Amino acid sequence: MTFAKIAQKLSLWAGSPKTFLGAIVLLAIWAASGPLFGFNDTWQLIINTSTTIITFLMVFLIQNTQNRDTDILHLKVDELLRATKDAQNAMLGLESLDLKQLEALRKRYQDMGKDEAKSLDGVEQKNKIDLNQC
Structure with missing residues (x-):
């Protein structure tokens, strides 16, 4: 075993x-x-x-x-x-990123999340980010 x-x-x-x-x-x-x-x-x-x-x-x-x-x-x-x-297929390779890159990506997602939270209240979505460009 x-x-x-x-x-x-x-x-x-x-x-x-x-x-x-x-x-x-x-x-x-x-x-x-x-x-x-x-x-x-x-x-x-x-x-x-x-x-x-x-x-x-x-x-x-x-x-x-x-x-x-x-x-x-x-x-x-x-x-x-x-x-x-x-x-976003770029997410499949996150293991190869260093800590600074991961923190920057996390910040981008937090910023996106703020916009998405607003869209839950009926406000139109804005600033779509293409993460395949990472």
């Missing part, structure tokens, strides 16, 4: 209500055992070490899952752009 498949299954398991409830039960058991162990350093070290290890591993799991979800979302949007007759 590949890492992606393992990560996906672990992500589904880790995000389930049963896993959350299990974590709460384990924390309650740990807290209840405090008086038995006199709240000593070893008792505290158990929870600190456990949560540190779990957090460390979950960072990689979450990053893998987020990267996969982002890739899927980008592919779906790319397909919608490709299939839509009036879409």
Whole structure:
């Protein structure tokens, strides 16, 4: 089984209500055992070490899952752009732009959005921008 498949299954398991409830039960058991162990350093070290290890591993799991979800979302949007007759095909290659170019493009879209918001109120559309010229 590949890492992606393992990560996906672990992500589904880790995000389930049963896993959350299990974590709460384990924390309650740990807290209840405090008086038995006199709240000593070893008792505290158990929870600190456990949560540190779990957090460390979950960072990689979450990053893998987020990267996969982002890739899927980008592919779906790319397909919608490709299939839509009036879409700006220049948007399909945004990954190759640097940060300044992306910020400039975002500003242009915000400016377009302001005009579009006005057109929702019945005001005529103006200043159509051809993004294929980017």
